[in-house]
Amino acid sequence: MTRLLIIFFIFLILALAYIITEQRRTKIKQIKSSLVVLVKGAEQKYPNLPLKNYGIPLMVRRENRVQIVFPRLTQNGDVEYIYSWHDLKDVQAIAPISKTNDPKLTTIKELAPIIKEHWQIEPEMSALEQQYSKINNLANLVSTSDVYSVQIDTYDRALKEVEKLLSKAEQLQKIYVRLIREALIGVQVAEYNPDSLQVSQMAFDSQYQRLKQEYQTMKDVAHAYSQLLRESRSQEEEE
Structure with missing residues (x-):
């Protein structure tokens, strides 16, 4: 009985690891194919972002880091791009066909x-x-x-x-x-x-x-x- 429980728990751990890995792969794929993403905490990290937490994804690193670009204006009215790295868990892909009033x-x-x-x-x-x-x-x-x-x-x-x-x-x-x-x-x-x-x-x-x-x-x-x-x-x- 104990042996069966050990096998069951090992199987459960492997199954959970597989599910987590697949979810990560799916999320990365969605981010890479998205023109726009929503980044949690971006507005707090960078004040005066005209588009708040919305940015453009550039690349994803293996260590679950995503590079995002945020466009904003300087005090002189010039356009500048902020290149910033964020945790994968804080980045959400946005479907291109999603309707919004925002x-x-x-x-x-x-x-x-x-x-x-x-x-x-x-x-x-x-x-x-x-x-x-x-x-x-x-x-x-x-x-x-x-x-x-x-x-x-x-x-x-x-x-x-x-x-x-x-x-x-x-x-x-x-x-x-x-x-x-x-x-x-x-x-x-x-x-x-x-x-x-x-x-x-x-x-x-x-x-x-x-x-x-x-x-x-x-x-x-x-x-x-x-x-x-x-x-x-x-x-x-x-x-």
């Missing part, structure tokens, strides 16, 4: 994809600046050559395309910041005048859509010029 949740859901696009602009601009520097160095080198100086026009065109692309990227970045800033200001104004918040859809103005399309088109053009330069160098090496 303007803060509505705002963070609309802001999340814009903020992620905003993050992507920085490394893209860095890569463009490196590409510009590389092409510029090659153009200077080619201009001193008796053999390859005929290709200087190709390099000049590539430089102009990258310059245009950088200019569009800077404009797009400003629009991202403007949209995020206005949304964060709006949600705070709504605390005193709820009727002033437009929660139906984020105000994606025509300028944002136009610049975004132009930016993508110019990226394709710049890529084509880069490909042309690579093919040109390959032909030179073959000769």
Whole structure:
């Protein structure tokens, strides 16, 4: 009888451990697939969060820690991102289709994809600046050559395309910041005048859509010029 009880308790412990592990895996999967999460205690940890305990999940560590990003405004009205680690137990995933009358949740859901696009602009601009520097160095080198100086026009065109692309990227970045800033200001104004918040859809103005399309088109053009330069160098090496 004692032996059966021991076996039963061992089985029970293993079953509980399995259930806890599966619950943890399920929760992590939900958090990773969520655009937005609710973080217990975030508002107490970081004062003046316009969206209170709502944030955007970035990554989950093995030791049950989740990195969350909270957007907020500085005293000067600039947009800043707070990167913060929280215990898994304090983070709750929010379903994308969940309906709510909470303007803060509505705002963070609309802001999340814009903020992620905003993050992507920085490394893209860095890569463009490196590409510009590389092409510029090659153009200077080619201009001193008796053999390859005929290709200087190709390099000049590539430089102009990258310059245009950088200019569009800077404009797009400003629009991202403007949209995020206005949304964060709006949600705070709504605390005193709820009727002033437009929660139906984020105000994606025509300028944002136009610049975004132009930016993508110019990226394709710049890529084509880069490909042309690579093919040109390959032909030179073959000769």
